[in-house]
Amino acid sequence: MIRRKKGQEEIVGFILIVVIIAIAFVVFLGIKLRNPEPAQRESEILYQFIESSMEQTTDCAIRENSKNLALNELIRECHSFNNTCFNGEGSCAEAEKTIRNILKSAWTVGPDNVYKGYEFNAEYHYNLSSEINERFISIAEGNCTNNFVGNSYFIPEFPGNIVVQAKLCS
Amino acid sequence: MNLPRVRYSSSKGQFKIQQMVFIIVAIIILFGIVAVFFVSIKFGSLESDVEDLRKEAVFTQVRKMAGTPEFIWIASDDCSSCVDFDKVLMLKDRESYKGFWTDISLLKVSRVYPLYAAEECTTQNYPECNSVTLVNKGEYEAYESFVSLCRFDSSLKQKKCEIGKIIMGFEGVE
DSSP, X not given: OHHHHXXXXXXXXXXXXXXXXXXXXXXXHHHHHHSXXXXXXXXXXXXXXXXXXXXXXXXXXXXXXXXXXXXXXXXXXXXXXXXXXXXXOBHHHHHHHHHHHHHHHHOOBSTTSSBOEEEEEEEEESSTTOSOEEEEEEEEEEOOOSEEEEEEEEEEETTEEEEEEEEEEO | OOOOOOOOOOHHHHHHHHHHHHHHHHHHHHHHHHHHHHHHHHTTTHHHHHHHHHHHHHHHHHHHGGGSTTTBXXXXXSOTTEEEHHHXXXXXXXXXXXXXXXXXXXXXXXXXXXXXXXXXXXXXXXXXXXXXXXXXXXXXXXXXXXXXXXXXXXXXXXXXXEEEEEEEEETTOO
């Protein structure tokens, strides 16, 4: 009778260990799946996209008979001076309009497409380690979750850099 | 010689060993299942990651085409992504360039923004057209890379660049 009771205790102990391990595993898995870390991967094609779009000639010339600015020059102008273009449009508004048009032409996004959405930001970083970043252009379209590819492009602007970032969400 | 026969009562010990073995086996199986589950989650995306990396490498190769003497925009100080769109149009239908790009089934330069009504460029509709096809041999797997299509604009009296793509198709890419 005593021997049987001892055996039962051992089985109960074993089951208890298994149950504790199982609960710990389920809790770990739950936390892991509920808060997945943003899965950003660097994308070569996105870098090529940003680099090429920065050369786009815009409709903005600051003065009469001055040259039309390239998009990277217009972004710089928007951040540093925010002057009005000769056509009456603000430099930031003109930059945003050009970026929106380029994005719309280059990437088709939506719930039924490969890419569900995109984001495009331009920030001023005083230095690379600086936590204080000044975002002055922000464009988003569609639905961006934690699964995306992205890349950045640097435009030097003393004393720091303008960082242009693009994300494509799938 | 007759040795005395001794009987050991070993059933209790055997039972204990059996119990221990069962527990060890059960724990190993449990941890095995957990490990398999973890590994399958961890490496589930490995195949698609490899595919993505391979594609990125091809995109880079396609982009290198923009740096070849036939495509490159040399009037600018520093623009590695700039393609001379005028030069590309001139290459079209040029007899001396027939068969120049061997192993390429498709070679096309297209404008991304802004788009015009005319799709294929000719000397009549240029620059208000969208693409110049230099090679088109039928079946291929196409890869594209973003570039800047630059030309001298006579109305602006300056260079004008627009975002475009170089599209290259290869036959039988595995």
